[in-house]
Amino acid sequence: MKIVNVQTRKITIPLTKPFKTALRTVRKAESLIVCLTCDDGTTGFGEAPPTHVITGDSLGSINYVITEVIRPLIIGLAIENREQIHQVIEKSILHNTSAKAAVDIAVYDCLAKKADLPLYQLLGGNGSELETDLTISVNGVHEMMGDARAGVEKGFTTLKIKVGNSTLSEDLERIKGVRQAVGKKVKLRLDANQGWCAKDAIAIIRKMEDMDLDIELIEQPVQSWDFEGMKLVTENVATQIMADESIFGPKDAARLLAMHGCDIINIKLMKAGGITGAEKINTLAETYGIECMVGCMIESKISVTAACHFAASKSNVTRCDLDTPLMFSSDPIEGGASYKQNKITLSDSPGLGISDIHFEK
Numbered sequence: 001m002k003i004v005n006v007q008t009r010k011i012t013i014p015l016t017k018p019f020k021t022a023l024r025t026v027r028k029a030e031s032l033i034v035c036l037t038c039d040d041g042t043t044g045f046g047e048a049p050p051t052h053v054i055t056g057d058s059l060g061s062i063n064y065v066i067t068e069v070i071r072p073l074i075i076g077l078a079i080e081n082r083e084q085i086h087q088v089i090e091k092s093i094l095h096n097t098s099a100k101a102a103v104d105i106a107v108y109d110c111l112a113k114k115a116d117l118p119l120y121q122l123l124g125g126n127g128s129e130l131e132t133d134l135t136i137s138v139n140g141v142h143e144m145m146g147d148a149r150a151g152v153e154k155g156f157t158t159l160k161i162k163v164g165n166s167t168l169s170e171d172l173e174r175i176k177g178v179r180q181a182v183g184k185k186v187k188l189r190l191d192a193n194q195g196w197c198a199k200d201a202i203a204i205i206r207k208m209e210d211m212d213l214d215i216e217l218i219e220q221p222v223q224s225w226d227f228e229g230m231k232l233v234t235e236n237v238a239t240q241i242m243a244d245e246s247i248f249g250p251k252d253a254a255r256l257l258a259m260h261g262c263d264i265i266n267i268k269l270m271k272a273g274g275i276t277g278a279e280k281i282n283t284l285a286e287t288y289g290i291e292c293m294v295g296c297m298i299e300s301k302i303s304v305t306a307a308c309h310f311a312a313s314k315s316n317v318t319r320c321d322l323d324t325p326l327m328f329s330s331d332p333i334e335g336g337a338s339y340k341q342n343k344i345t346l347s348d349s350p351g352l353g354i355s356d357i358h359f360e361k
Helices: 059-074 082-092 097-115 119-123 141-153 168-182 198-210 227-236 250-258 275-287 301-313
Strands: 003-020 025-038 043-048 129-131 134-136 158-162 187-191 215-219 240-243 264-268 291-295 317-321 333-335 338-340 343-345 354-357
Touching (some): 025 097, 082 097, 134 141, 141 168, 227 240
Parallel strands (some): 158 187, 187 215
């Protein structure tokens, strides 16, 4: 099976409610979908969303890299030679991890279809079911309390609370309010999205510990480049600290792990350059005795399904933040991961299990 074509198409999906973090506000999901075709007619799907404030990628840059840089280099390559394709993609251009991820996912979709296996089995086959948390956007405390209650009423047992876009006292009030709203049985994770400095992070986390707010973990409390800050926070609080934006590829992971700068790693395919990079990060983390979460950006069900397959295939992935498809007002993707409240189930269909995509007219 040789690659004969790589095409891109845009999709836009409105969100039911604006998604707000310390970094941005999103009202619709926009993505470029990759359709990679082999000479026997097999088609693999991939996806890349523009996430300017995290990856630096825009729709225009993603499209250019895929169609003008990567596409000419991989046409004619055998889909079975995955390592060769990966090396070509990786060396084709610096950074641009989302574009690389989209093509990488499409390659894996084709490989799993050729093997007549669901992707999670091709990648390791640890399981086919997952449990995701539910993200609560950063808003006023009463709105966040209402959103948290609504999530628990829908069956979610773990909530991921966005903070970090205001003062420490305001963040603390939000967290106290949410804990009061949902009670002690619900797990709470916090994501500061780089919104604190190291000293402030240590101060507010210690306050939460003293108040017995029972926070499972704190995600990316400091700026992505501040590895020393990550290490300082990790060493000076009892709550687990998870790295997200600090780790894009295996080199970042190796550096932070060697420093003992985090307790958990959040792997996202769009940062890692796809499944190939994600596997390397997870292997490094496992070697250090560090568990991983698999998360996602504001993406359609195509790349989120790929993340689900990766997460389900690895025993070292112990947490999931893959709730984005639940935020959409409609779904143009048929097939893929199936959601029922906080439970995600993967089908036994070959590859990603995507059966159809309803593109914009």
